[in-house]
Amino acid sequence: MMTSREFRRLVVAVSSGYAAADKRVDARNREEFLRHGKWALGVLKRYFHDTDRNIERWLQGEKCVFLGAVTKAPTEIQIGNDLDAFFYFMQFYKMQKEDREPDEDFIDYMALLITRSQSKEWEEC
Numbered sequence: 001m002m003t004s005r006e007f008r009r010l011v012v013a014v015s016s017g018y019a020a021a022d023k024r025v026d027a028r029n030r031e032e033f034l035r036h037g038k039w040a041l042g043v044l045k046r047y048f049h050d051t052d053r054n055i056e057r058w059l060q061g062e063k064c065v066f067l068g069a070v071t072k073a074p075t076e077i078q079i080g081n082d083l084d085a086f087f088y089f090m091q092f093y094k095m096q097k098e099d100r101e102p103d104e105d106f107i108d109y110m111a112l113l114i115t116r117s118q119s120k121e122w123e124e125c
Helices: 004-021 030-048 054-059 083-097 104-117
Strands: 064-067 074-077
Touching: 004 030, 004 054, 004 083, 030 054, 030 083, 054 064, 054 083, 064 083, 083 104
Parallel strands: none
Antiparallel strands: 064 074
16 A cells, blocks of 8 residues: 555655656756656556546646546546645545445545645645
């Protein structure tokens, strides 16, 4: 199981790779950041079975996609700039891909984190 700490480290590497691609990183380090970012994105995509590009979507401020519990139809949700909320969402997404049911406490906590992440008053420390 991937820990929150590992997840954060990988997401930061992907984000740094995006910065390098946008030339917001010193030219001497750009290739290394790009290479490490691509590697980290691959690790995350494989681990979470991210066929819907949720990692890229979230990093670009777009809505993430999952299957609705009742309708089984693709559903979009905006997750704010909160790595904990995104980590729980991606765990939920992985559970769906593996046909595992999250327990009610997990769903409640994830909903709280996502709702908090959407608040204009809340900022991650």
